[in-house]
Amino acid sequence: MSNELLRTFEDHGHALYRIAWRILGQADDVDDVLQDVLVEAMRVGQREPVTSWIGLLKRLIVCRSVDLLRKRNTGTVFSDAEFSEFNHPSSNISPEEVAIARELDAQFREMLSQLSGRQAEVFSLRYFDDCSNQEIAQTLGISSAAVATALMKSRRKLAALLLTDPTEGTVQ
């Protein structure tokens, strides 16, 4: 069992890390979640046969990342390490824009945590791991129709949250 898990992790570790990073935005949290996920995956493997380790790991990564996002989220979350590790693709961006972008990302993650568990998982697998609806359905063990519905609802809710002005309490 552990050999299969090891092979899967060796092959897909970067992808798993990237999913968690996109949801959480902090290396330390990703580290914690990865550890939790590996432990949980091992336990699942000890209890029952696992047909797809990558499917299991992806599901666990998304679920635990969203869980952690919810636990830590009550406002602006940041770490000192994060400041020095901020990595933006454009070298022309100004510090003000970097700060704004960081804040917007944090706000978006907060909104992501306000989705239902299923909606957050589906949204993350689609837009942070580039999964097709069918792949998401297989990973989560649900129908493609359920995936499509959850995606639609998650997009709609996030769009609504993003349009809301927190200071005035109105939708612009």
Next chain:
Amino acid sequence: MMIEPHERELLSELDGSLLDSVQRIRNTSPPAESMQTTLARFNELLSADLTSNEIEPTSLAKTSHTIRFSANWAGGLTAAVISVVMASIWLSSPSVGLAQIAQALATQDWVQVTETADGVTRELWYSRTKDISASRDNESIEFRDHKTGVFHAYQRHENTLYRALEGDMPQRHDLYSELASSLPLLLEGFPHSDLLTHVKILDGHRERLKVIHQTLSRVDDLKHDLLDYNVMVEFDGQPAKLSFRIESESMLPQYCRMTTTYDDNELELVLQFSYPTQGPQDVFSLGVPEDAIYIDRIPPENVQVLLASMKAASHRFDNYRAIMVNYVEGDPFWWINANVEVVHRKENQWRRSSIVRSFQLEGPTKDTDMKLWWAQQVKESPVPDGHLMTIRQDDIEWRYSGDSKRRFIISVPSFWSMTPEWIMRPPTGFANNLHFEVNSTESSKEGPAGTMLLEVTPTIDANVAYGLTNATFSPTARYWIDVEKLLVMQWDEIDADGQVMSSTIVEQTAKSPDGYWYPVRLLRKAVMPNGETVESNMAIYLDFDSELPDQLFKPI
């Protein structure tokens, strides 16, 4: 930036701010170094097949796999792990700012901790300024004044309040207080790349502890500004994780959770910290009922003074090299069959070795200077310096057996009966114990003339008291003490029927250059189960002028 076709299709499902947010997050790469380090570490862990010892994931809720265990045992393991981590933290170099915080914490009035393990909750208090410890759980209440060395302990099942002396190893509940005041030093130097190096207190422990990983993050929940500090260690190969929630302004820990595995069981300990300005004033303020039976175990002041003087004599004894010879006088080949040990002492350091001698048919005569003869025997020993058994420095001992070495902290040398300064100033055992009565008789008619009798009697069956079966230690001990020489001249062990089980009698004494008396010859009588009395002897030869290089006392 180039967009792949599949990505274009995916992003076409989004628009407006949602598209901007998703695109921005997708375009922000994870920090390469962190990612590589994390992935490499987990790959290594998986490759090492540590699956059975993996650490419980961080979660405030107990999982169904958590197994209950003894709170006392967990406390011991926690103490072992935390103390070692804490010791390395404590000796780190702080910055000026956080050192001041640490100093302020060191003078914190009280630290109160609620400790929960195995469904059992215990409250602990410690005041560094007052040097007072207190505790309360469903079995007992304790209040310890470490400055006076007196403690009170209420046993609920007996409805009895005891007053007793603490002895040489005061039980301070200061571990968590030390932890609380040490955290700022660690956080200042976060993350330590060499957390364990150059830490003298970890001598003998360093190889047991390995810091695996540390993380630090800030959490702002709009009500509190908190830090999350997590450290993963391996202690004796067993993984453990400590998670702290720390109030960032004061750096005071609020919460700690420790998880580890032991014998394939998953263990959890949770601590809740608080910092009241006032703590318990005495044992009664912790809820001892008024109708509790009161028993005072503290001996009279003259006895306390005598015992303290004897203890001081042992501690201040001269430096020496001692040859300790155990033999049976009636044995025709007593010199061959004798057990010989060499003990070196230099201030607060000791070295104990057993001497292997070559077979020698011709023994000493009546006119032989036995001190010189034994010194020559030791010198001619086939194993130079003998087989090392123990090195002791202050209260720390390293015990050697074959290839193994174990480290202990113990106030009295474990080999006290093989040292000239301790052998007849034995630990009496009643300190810090609720179940011994101490009585004294000046000018006892029994025993050696001119001595005071001190009798230490257990009040309950030793097996019951200590949860043992067939306890082999003596129920009652009688010490006849020469108050001038500060030496026990005879020591008897009495069984429950009042029969003498053993006697140790000093036949000859001598005085050290610094003026401390010590035994030179002893006679031991032991009563066997069949009623037969067996005698043995001990001779002690001291050399106060022996060279004692420091190298002799370094643990190997």
